[in-house]
Amino acid sequence: ALASGYHNQPEMTQEKFKPSFLDETKTLFRTGDLGKQTAPGIIEFMGRKDNQVKVNGYRIDPGEIEYQLTRYAPIERAIVLPVQVNNQTQLSAYCQTDETLEIAEIRELLAEFLPVYMIPSYFIFLKQFPLTLHGKLDLHSLRELRETGKSLVNSNYVAPRNYLESNLVSIWEKILSKHPIGIFDNFFEIGGHSLLLSRVVTRVHKELNVSVKLADFFKVPTIAGLATLISQTQYNYQEPISAIP
Numbered sequence: 001a002l003a004s005g006y007h008n009q010p011e012m013t014q015e016k017f018k019p020s021f022l023d024e025t026k027t028l029f030r031t032g033d034l035g036k037q038t039a040p041g042i043i044e045f046m047g048r049k050d051n052q053v054k055v056n057g058y059r060i061d062p063g064e065i066e067y068q069l070t071r072y073a074p075i076e077r078a079i080v081l082p083v084q085v086n087n088q089t090q091l092s093a094y095c096q097t098d099e100t101l102e103i104a105e106i107r108e109l110l111a112e113f114l115p116v117y118m119i120p121s122y123f124i125f126l127k128q129f130p131l132t133l134h135g136k137l138d139l140h141s142l143r144e145l146r147e148t149g150k151s152l153v154n155s156n157y158v159a160p161r162n163y164l165e166s167n168l169v170s171i172w173e174k175i176l177s178k179h180p181i182g183i184f185d186n187f188f189e190i191g192g193h194s195l196l197l198s199r200v201v202t203r204v205h206k207e208l209n210v211s212v213k214l215a216d217f218f219k220v221p222t223i224a225g226l227a228t229l230i231s232q233t234q235y236n237y238q239e240p241i242s243a244i245p
Helices: 010-016 062-070 103-111 139-152 163-176 194-208 214-219 223-232
Strands: 017-019 027-029 033-039 042-048 053-055 058-060 077-085 088-096 122-126
Touching: 010 017, 053 088, 058 062, 062 077, 062 088, 062 103, 077 139, 088 139, 103 214, 122 139, 163 194, 163 223, 194 214, 214 223
Parallel strands: 088 122
Antiparallel strands: 017 027, 033 042, 053 058, 077 088
């Protein structure tokens, strides 16, 4: 299913499409993956030539996310790295800034330009990036700093206050495999990501007969905020009679 080249981009076509070293009458596409042939028909994957990472089945270039982050004036510099959380690869964004920023606002801005699966799950704000003794960016120290992202989560548990919040909490706990979840806990800061987000939207529609948009989660990524949006805005949600005291 290989195309013959990039449309109206001859230079990129020449760079990426090469004659096969096995058969010059055929064409190979340079994916950016590195490999070595260990035996006839056996190729061992060695990594990538670029910084692309695979998250939830999607191939992502962190540089695209970093560019969008630095378009936001208060952020002087941004680095996006893959991190392992509960045996899953997620994205963590490290932003150099002197200001106090709202994560929800940044996510909402990113959602205007990036698909949901490219929006980082964690944001860590620093006044200065850590450097090695040789003055280079210390990526190892950055990854360790992801743990400070826990301070961005509301650690004071607040139980659901009504039928709608109880049902939303139940859905989140099942999908995130986390208990308990408070109504002010941020979906993305307690392990949520784009793949799980799609499952939440589907489950909310199935169990509550409510159509929630993915974009809404970036505006109100908490149970309390989502419940208010559902009950007071365009969704015209009504409590079932059996749930009313």
